[in-house]
Amino acid sequence: MQRTARGITERNITMSSITIFGAGNIGSAVAGLAVKSGASVQVIDRNPDKAAAAAEGVAGAKFGDAVISGDIVVLALPFPAYDEVLATYADQLAGKTVVDVSNPIDFTTFDLALPAGFKSAAEYVAAKLPNSTVVKGFNTTFAATLATGENDGAPTVVQLASDSETAKKTVAAFIEGAGLKTVDAGPLKRAQYLEGYGALQIILGVTEQTPWTGGFKVVR
Numbered sequence: 001m002q003r004t005a006r007g008i009t010e011r012n013i014t015m016s017s018i019t020i021f022g023a024g025n026i027g028s029a030v031a032g033l034a035v036k037s038g039a040s041v042q043v044i045d046r047n048p049d050k051a052a053a054a055a056e057g058v059a060g061a062k063f064g065d066a067v068i069s070g071d072i073v074v075l076a077l078p079f080p081a082y083d084e085v086l087a088t089y090a091d092q093l094a095g096k097t098v099v100d101v102s103n104p105i106d107f108t109t110f111d112l113a114l115p116a117g118f119k120s121a122a123e124y125v126a127a128k129l130p131n132s133t134v135v136k137g138f139n140t141t142f143a144a145t146l147a148t149g150e151n152d153g154a155p156t157v158v159q160l161a162s163d164s165e166t167a168k169k170t171v172a173a174f175i176e177g178a179g180l181k182t183v184d185a186g187p188l189k190r191a192q193y194l195e196g197y198g199a200l201q202i203i204l205g206v207t208e209q210t211p212w213t214g215g216f217k218v219v220r
């Protein structure tokens with residue numbers, strides 16, 4: 001294991017398996033990265049054909065029927081869908097590393113829309129899943145920069161936050177295994193900053209000041 005001042009670097013983790021809920025923009029992009037990293041990848045969607053088509057080499061499965069096969073589980077869903085998914089799969093998510101990608105935005109006001117008492121969607125997920133390890137990630141990178149692996153001519157940098165160093169390194173390993181980079185944003189409480197960052201990036205995109213193929217670029 002190596003830890004550098006520049007971020008998270010984990011060379012000795014052997015990737016096993018990743019499950020992704022959602023076969024939309026982010027789900028498909030993350031599925032492509034996961035396959036590229038050499039992981040075994042399952043995609044679960046309400047439409048199993050859409051799940052199977054998320055990226056070449058994934059196993060598609062139907063939401064509700066599917067049994068989670070991954071050790072890492074990526075929630076690539078709109079935040080309002082989380083409650084149903086967490087309620088349906090809470091038992092299976094116990095013991096897993098769960099990655100929250102969401103930007104919990106009210107798209108009528110572009111304010112953050114969080115459940116009362118929570119400063120971030122990630123901390124809400126952690127409260128709902130006390131037996132899982134939650135990592136915030138992918139919410140500050142537009143799907144296009146994940147799919148291509150680059151932003152403005154440099155490898156895309158994914159920002160991660162978690163209270164578990166091991167979980168953060170395990171997630172970083174598959175991202176870096178696909179040729180992207182990561183930075184360590186700190187403990188899960190930093191997710192509130194990542195979600196604010198993600199919201200502002202979306203606002204700048206919606207107002208056509210920055211492109212959906214770029215957005216904010218973290219330089220490493």
Ligand SMILES: NC(=O)c1ccc[n+]([C@@H]2O[C@H](COP(=O)([O-])OP(=O)(O)OC[C@H]3O[C@@H](n4cnc5c(N)ncnc54)[C@H](OP(=O)(O)O)[C@@H]3O)[C@@H](O)[C@H]2O)c1
Binds near residue numbers: 081
């Ligand atoms: N797009 C980006 O660039 C970007 C960047 C950073 C973070 N994010 C975050 O990533 C998440 C997904 O965004 P996206 O752009 O990938 O959205 P998307 O393209 O609309 O895909 C959403 C996926 O969620 C599934 N879904 C929706 N409601 C569901 C429910 N109640 N139960 C089960 N599955 C449900 C959809 O399944 P069906 O196929 O059945 O409709 C679809 O596969 C959001 O939280 C967003 O904030 C997006």
